[in-house]
Amino acid sequence: MRSTPFSIRTLTFGLLFAGALAQAATITGTVTSKTTNKPAAGDAVVLVDVQRGMGEVAHATTDASGHYTLNQPGSGPYLVRVTHQGAGYFIAAPQGGGSGDIPVYDVATKVQGVSIEADVLEVETDNGQLRVTERYFVHNNSSPPLTQWSPRSFQIVIPADAVVNGVEAQRPTGLPTSAKLDPDGPKGHYAFNFPIQPDEGEKDTLFQLSYDLPYNGGKYAFKSQVLLPADNFAVLLPKSMTFAPDAGTTFQSVQEDPGIQTFVAKNATPGKPIAFTISGTGSIPREQQGAPASQAQGAGMGAQGGAGQSADAGAGAVGNQPGGGIGNPINTPDPLTKYKWWILGGLALLLATGAAFLLRSPAAAPAPAVAAAGTAASPAFAAPATGQTALLNVLKEELFALESEKISGTITAEEYADVKAALETVLRRALKRSA
Numbered sequence: 001m002r003s004t005p006f007s008i009r010t011l012t013f014g015l016l017f018a019g020a021l022a023q024a025a026t027i028t029g030t031v032t033s034k035t036t037n038k039p040a041a042g043d044a045v046v047l048v049d050v051q052r053g054m055g056e057v058a059h060a061t062t063d064a065s066g067h068y069t070l071n072q073p074g075s076g077p078y079l080v081r082v083t084h085q086g087a088g089y090f091i092a093a094p095q096g097g098g099s100g101d102i103p104v105y106d107v108a109t110k111v112q113g114v115s116i117e118a119d120v121l122e123v124e125t126d127n128g129q130l131r132v133t134e135r136y137f138v139h140n141n142s143s144p145p146l147t148q149w150s151p152r153s154f155q156i157v158i159p160a161d162a163v164v165n166g167v168e169a170q171r172p173t174g175l176p177t178s179a180k181l182d183p184d185g186p187k188g189h190y191a192f193n194f195p196i197q198p199d200e201g202e203k204d205t206l207f208q209l210s211y212d213l214p215y216n217g218g219k220y221a222f223k224s225q226v227l228l229p230a231d232n233f234a235v236l237l238p239k240s241m242t243f244a245p246d247a248g249t250t251f252q253s254v255q256e257d258p259g260i261q262t263f264v265a266k267n268a269t270p271g272k273p274i275a276f277t278i279s280g281t282g283s284i285p286r287e288q289q290g291a292p293a294s295q296a297q298g299a300g301m302g303a304q305g306g307a308g309q310s311a312d313a314g315a316g317a318v319g320n321q322p323g324g325g326i327g328n329p330i331n332t333p334d335p336l337t338k339y340k341w342w343i344l345g346g347l348a349l350l351l352a353t354g355a356a357f358l359l360r361s362p363a364a365a366p367a368p369a370v371a372a373a374g375t376a377a378s379p380a381f382a383a384p385a386t387g388q389t390a391l392l393n394v395l396k397e398e399l400f401a402l403e404s405e406k407i408s409g410t411i412t413a414e415e416y417a418d419v420k421a422a423l424e425t426v427l428r429r430a431l432k433r434s435a
Contacts, residue, residue, distance in 0.1 A: 025072040027093055029100025031062045031082050034198075035144050039066025040084055040104055047072060047093065048079040068100075077422040087149045087195040090174060095418055105147040105198060113142035114196055116230035117204060119268070123237045125281040130213040130220050134158065138196055138205045138228075145198035152184060152191035154207055155227045160188035162211040169194040172203040181209065219279040230268035237261050238282030246275035259285040 027047065031040040045068040047058035057078070060068040072078060078093035084104035094100050117137040124131050136156070140148060148154075158164075169179035169192060184191035196205045213220055226233065235251075237243060243263055245251045251263040268274060411419075 027070040027100045030066045031102045034103045035106035044083045046081045050077045087147050107149045108146045109150045111142045111146045111148040115139050116228050118232040119230050120234045124283045130215040133210045136207040140196050140198045147195045147197045149195035151193045154192040157225050165210045168208045170206040171197050172200040221277045224274045226268050227270050233265040233268040235263045240282030241280040244277045249275050
């Protein structure tokens, strides 16, 4: 009779062990430099657990053939991060024995072929201040392809009296993530410590920051400038505000959205002031962004999204989606069409919350302390949005965007299944925690 309990215990242990084996998996892949088309040897590869504070759960180093192996302890979702010559590259951990191959690029401090496609300022008023969200769409058309990366990868100039609230960046095929912004010389000069990878098709690198400006008397004179050649410099503001370019600065009015004014200057010269004055009060009409916003995140962002919102995390493609809710006026091409709705589509939430949750740079420095307005030592940073509600909204938006991609046929069935499974896993956990 003693053998029966023993047999039951043995069977139970066997089932538990089998279940553990079913959860565990081995990830293998090859890291290849697309600069040299050769294996990348000696690179550090890390398995990152998305659901546990981006903790590192497995480590490996690529061999002479660029090959690596990681033991995945559970069903995920996980990311695989490789660091090549100091720059980080990500893929979603493959499911069901899929390939974990990772393309990387060699790194240089300065790269020929880097330029600004568009510098876009979204301007409105808030509690007696001027609130500005500025986004830079940056091309890297280097040949052979190289990543531009250093502590001063991308240099910018903003008003000297600006108080910075948030800083984000996004790789061509990656999720938005928090980024490091450092003072870079005179007051108002800053530099992003973030890699500018080569473009992936039409997808380039995005830098974004938001800042407040004093608005005494309801008027502010901008003297903006870019430090790289820029195809477009654009200003978006509510209909209730007034835009007046200075003499010698030429802007084209682009009337596409009934609630927003858009002014575009073409071919901005590095270092040359772009002067204009903003007056009046008003807010960007967010109510117009409701239903189409998720679609718009991709359609308007043509140069940015992709299941790449996936390469950094493989979690939800935001680019190349149909719709957007607005069309071009007849015979009036809009130079901002490809990212208009992305700009106005509410991605600030994703940048501030979803990105911080899903991705952190491999060597992220501690967040700077909040500085007093106008101090030169460092910009003042506001804490990013947090909380289960914000995260749930992000995940729901991403699921909607994924379905839009499926309908439009811009994602393969295999990619759709993998991304949806990862998103649903995180969404279920978030819903459970918020219950």
